[in-house]
Amino acid sequence: MKSCFTQYILCIGAGYVGGPTMAMIAHKCPQYRVTIVDINPERIAQWNSDRLPIYEPGLDEIVKAARGRNLFFSTDIEKGIQESDIIFVSVNTPTKTFGVGAGMAADLQYWEKTARQILESATSDKIIVEKSTLPVRTARAMERILFSTHNGVRFEVLSNPEFLAEGTAIQDLERPDRVLIGSRQTESGLKARSALAEIYANWVPQERILTTDIWSSELSKLVANAFLAQRISSINAIAALCEKTEADVSQVAKAVGMDPRIGPKFLNASVGFGGSCFKKDILNLVYICRYYGLNEVAKYWESVIEINEYQKSHFLITMLNAMFNTLAGKRIALFGFAFKADTGDTRESPAIYIAARLIEEQADLVITDPKALANAKADLKGIEGKVQFVEDPYEAATGSHAIAIMTEWRQFRELDYERIYRSMAKPAFIFDGRNIVDHSKLYRLGFNVYPIGKPALTHL
Numbered sequence: 001m002k003s004c005f006t007q008y009i010l011c012i013g014a015g016y017v018g019g020p021t022m023a024m025i026a027h028k029c030p031q032y033r034v035t036i037v038d039i040n041p042e043r044i045a046q047w048n049s050d051r052l053p054i055y056e057p058g059l060d061e062i063v064k065a066a067r068g069r070n071l072f073f074s075t076d077i078e079k080g081i082q083e084s085d086i087i088f089v090s091v092n093t094p095t096k097t098f099g100v101g102a103g104m105a106a107d108l109q110y111w112e113k114t115a116r117q118i119l120e121s122a123t124s125d126k127i128i129v130e131k132s133t134l135p136v137r138t139a140r141a142m143e144r145i146l147f148s149t150h151n152g153v154r155f156e157v158l159s160n161p162e163f164l165a166e167g168t169a170i171q172d173l174e175r176p177d178r179v180l181i182g183s184r185q186t187e188s189g190l191k192a193r194s195a196l197a198e199i200y201a202n203w204v205p206q207e208r209i210l211t212t213d214i215w216s217s218e219l220s221k222l223v224a225n226a227f228l229a230q231r232i233s234s235i236n237a238i239a240a241l242c243e244k245t246e247a248d249v250s251q252v253a254k255a256v257g258m259d260p261r262i263g264p265k266f267l268n269a270s271v272g273f274g275g276s277c278f279k280k281d282i283l284n285l286v287y288i289c290r291y292y293g294l295n296e297v298a299k300y301w302e303s304v305i306e307i308n309e310y311q312k313s314h315f316l317i318t319m320l321n322a323m324f325n326t327l328a329g330k331r332i333a334l335f336g337f338a339f340k341a342d343t344g345d346t347r348e349s350p351a352i353y354i355a356a357r358l359i360e361e362q363a364d365l366v367i368t369d370p371k372a373l374a375n376a377k378a379d380l381k382g383i384e385g386k387v388q389f390v391e392d393p394y395e396a397a398t399g400s401h402a403i404a405i406m407t408e409w410r411q412f413r414e415l416d417y418e419r420i421y422r423s424m425a426k427p428a429f430i431f432d433g434r435n436i437v438d439h440s441k442l443y444r445l446g447f448n449v450y451p452i453g454k455p456a457l458t459h460l
Helices: 018-028 041-047 059-066 077-083 109-121 138-146 169-174 187-200 214-245 249-257 278-291 295-322 350-360 373-379 393-397 417-423 439-445
Strands: 007-012 032-037 071-074 086-089 126-130 155-159 179-183 209-213 331-335 364-368 387-389 402-405 429-432 448-450
Touching (some): 007 077, 018 032, 018 086, 018 169, 059 169, 071 077, 077 109, 086 187, 126 138, 126 187, 155 214, 209 214, 214 249, 214 278, 214 295, 295 429, 331 350, 350 364, 364 373, 393 417, 417 439
Parallel strands (some): 007 032, 007 086, 126 155, 179 209, 331 364, 402 429, 429 448
């Protein structure tokens, strides 16, 4: 019975975007009934349990407060479609691995299956909201599918891309810098846009709800991620130059970031960026540019990816050169495997590349991470070599010849490195892929320290 709620909202896809976004809507809007559906019964069971399928600070509290009240998780997709007024589509759109566009274009097969399922199951008018990151003009393809029959059901397609950063997703949802809604500039399109804006207006100030045409909205998400990744690749390119010239990339970044036209964010040199979005979205942007014959533009954005790949390779070569050009039989401890702190997500993590290359070099690898060990095991499954997974970083470091810091977890900043140094094989090395520890202090303890974009501190 719909009498209990003023609006029925459905989200198809219970992943990193759909789960937290819908949990926040349910938390802020108790007058709405919010249902999240997914074809994966194990994932739905986890959302209904005390151990959620993803780790995100603050997520547990809002899910458990709303679940069973106005937030529900189910595998009954057909029922959810039939009952809903507004449907968010938040299915996976990975990079295509086959056929035309392999390695660059977005794989839209799950998105298309969802569109066809909505068409088959809907018995009343629906507002369809693109929440997945999609290529520009994808809404037109969805419209063509949804309008392919004349069954009396009307659909309106909107674009509402997410701008969440893993580790701060709940903060980003509760206090977004902007909510972007794109629509057709028709009477029905503008009406649907207003209906979606009304949901966010329950807690988001009106001036932060930005409305555009649908194509600009779709493209804005790709461009936002491309610009952020570009900044990381830019500072990493400069970091390599700093290492050769004995400049300090942190000081360079501070000086550059004080320019108000540039700003300080995303200027931290590191072993490279990861996550599910940056590489995928830039490659998608490259593919679109090539599709429209903009080859020079495509090359420009492709270079952002090339620098990121270079940075990971450079980090590994630094380790190899520093440790006497052989890693065979040496115990190497990776501190962190998640692509960033405060998440268990390892998708496109630089640690995957580094781990695989270390195994190729016949190193004995031990990995520690507070939230990502299960994913690390999955990522390295099938790779032959000596790999251990331990929760305690002190245990991981014991007997190691080197530590490579791969994730900027706060725990790694606060460890007793004097204790760690005593437990390691000598000479002991630290390769700080995130520049998070006190390099001078570690040098005084006896470590040979190799930061990113700074002169090495060595006793050799």
